[in-house]
Amino acid sequence: DVKVTQSSRYLVKRTGEKVFLECVQDMDHENMFWYRQDPGLGLRLIYFSYDVKMKEKGDIPEGYSVSREKKERFSLILESASTNQTSMYLCASRPTGIRDEQYFGPGTRLTVT
Amino acid sequence: LAKTTQPISMDSYEGQEVNITCSHNNIATNDYITWYQQFPSQGPRFIIQGYKTKVTNEVASLFIPADRKSSTLSLPRVSLSDTAVYYCLVGDLGSSNTGKLIFGQGTTLQVKP
Numbered sequence: 001d002v003k004v005t006q007s008s009r010y011l012v013k014r015t016g017e018k019v020f021l022e023c024v025q026d027m028d029h030e031n032m033f034w035y036r037q038d039p040g041l042g043l044r045l046i047y048f049s050y051d052v053k054m055k056e057k058g059d060i061p062e063g064y065s066v067s068r069e070k071k072e073r074f075s076l077i078l079e080s081a082s083t084n085q086t087s088m089y090l091c092a093s094r095p096t097g098i099r100d101e102q103y104f105g106p107g108t109r110l111t112v113t
Numbered sequence: 114l115a116k117t118t119q120p121i122s123m124d125s126y127e128g129q130e131v132n133i134t135c136s137h138n139n140i141a142t143n144d145y146i147t148w149y150q151q152f153p154s155q156g157p158r159f160i161i162q163g164y165k166t167k168v169t170n171e172v173a174s175l176f177i178p179a180d181r182k183s184s185t186l187s188l189p190r191v192s193l194s195d196t197a198v199y200y201c202l203v204g205d206l207g208s209s210n211t212g213k214l215i216f217g218q219g220t221t222l223q224v225k226p
Binding site: 004035040041042043044045059090092101102103104105106107 | 154155156159162200218
């Protein structure tokens, strides 16, 4: 089975802190994604990466950056956390090909106080 | 990117067939239609994907009319465990790249005993 793991299920940070969210997948997938999920808004794409060291902005990249130094790992960085970044963060991966089956991690619930 | 519209919520009873319709009037020629299911505190899970006509797997069926401006996810004989949020997505998967997909608000299905 494909496994996507995220470094923490719950995280509490203070305003202004730098926050790292790590995601690791074990299926050699080329594509990886970071979403945030908020009540009433569904999932919104923050950034995605289709190869090592490659990244593209999603719909809401402001306040975030990403890093993909290795194929299996995709990191989301909040340079200076703010309270409006309190959310559920979901990582996903998928192979390149005609069938888009994204595999999601369990999510990280981040609270910024 | 094609935008999708689906009902915010639906109720059903155990053993009934449930049909959730999604509108995507601006679907492009290369776009595929994909449905995901999400349980509370979990990441979304792929259910089914199609391009046209009908697709069936062990979980659901997907009906897509000839004009492809809508699609219907059909869940046969639902049980309480089918209570979840269902997302309809439309996007171009691309031949070698990721193909960005947009998650909408989804349809919250409540199955009652």
